[in-house]
Structures are given as structure tokens and as C-alpha cells.
Amino acid sequence: MGLMALLLRLARSPVAGWFIAFILAHAAFLLPAERLYQTRSLLAFYHPQPSYAVHIVLVPRRRLADLTAIGAEDAEFLQDLFAAVRHLVIQLDLEPGGYRLIANGGACQDVPHLHFHLISDVPARSGR
Numbered sequence: 001m002g003l004m005a006l007l008l009r010l011a012r013s014p015v016a017g018w019f020i021a022f023i024l025a026h027a028a029f030l031l032p033a034e035r036l037y038q039t040r041s042l043l044a045f046y047h048p049q050p051s052y053a054v055h056i057v058l059v060p061r062r063r064l065a066d067l068t069a070i071g072a073e074d075a076e077f078l079q080d081l082f083a084a085v086r087h088l089v090i091q092l093d094l095e096p097g098g099y100r101l102i103a104n105g106g107a108c109q110d111v112p113h114l115h116f117h118l119i120s121d122v123p124a125r126s127g128r
Helices: 003-009 015-026 071-089
Strands: 035-038 042-046 056-060 099-104 116-120
Touching: 035 071, 042 071, 056 071, 071 116
Parallel strands: none
Antiparallel strands: 035 042, 042 056, 056 116, 099 116
């Protein structure tokens, strides 16, 4: 089993939310992922097991279980999230082919840490 497969398996475990938050806050450099955008509050990288031609994951560095956990103190993350999406859509020229920003919740959320998927069925015109 490869390192990324092991990390994905761990990410789906019951204690994963705390583990993921710790890694993102203190040791993101250990993640074997190509970073596309990062700030103090956010990290964006290509999905390790993509389901689309373009499949980018955007995660807050702070522990947030899901959308309902977002509060006023997360304004910086929300600003960074939309700045990251804007930057990536422009950089990868996703506008002509279309794109979606998805947040899963409840039973549809595999990993117990808030994350967003920036996806497109059309391959990026630049970048990857």
C-alpha cells in the first residue's frame, strides 16, 4: 500500500479529523501532494485519486468538521477559499469548459474534516 493510499485510509478513520487538522496546521510539508495554493488558513492540492479531469481539494488548516462548524472566526479561511478558487480557475483556464465547487456533508462526507472539491470534466488548458 502506497503512502497516499495509507493516508486516505487514515483520513476516513474516526479520529481522522484531529489527525488531519494537526498535519495541516503543523506538518503540511509531509503531505505527498502537489500544492497548488496555500495560505495561513488553507491548502489546495490535486486529489490523490481524482474522479474528474481536474480534481483539486481545498482544505482549511484549522479543525472544522463540516460546513456547520464555520463561524465568524473563519472569515480569513472563507476569503482565502474564494481567492484560491478564483486563482485556480484563472490559472488552469477552467471557465470555458466549466467547473464546480463542491462541499459534501453528513453521510456524503467521507473524511471528517471540512474540504471542498474544485472539479471540471474538461482537462485544464494550462497547468496539469
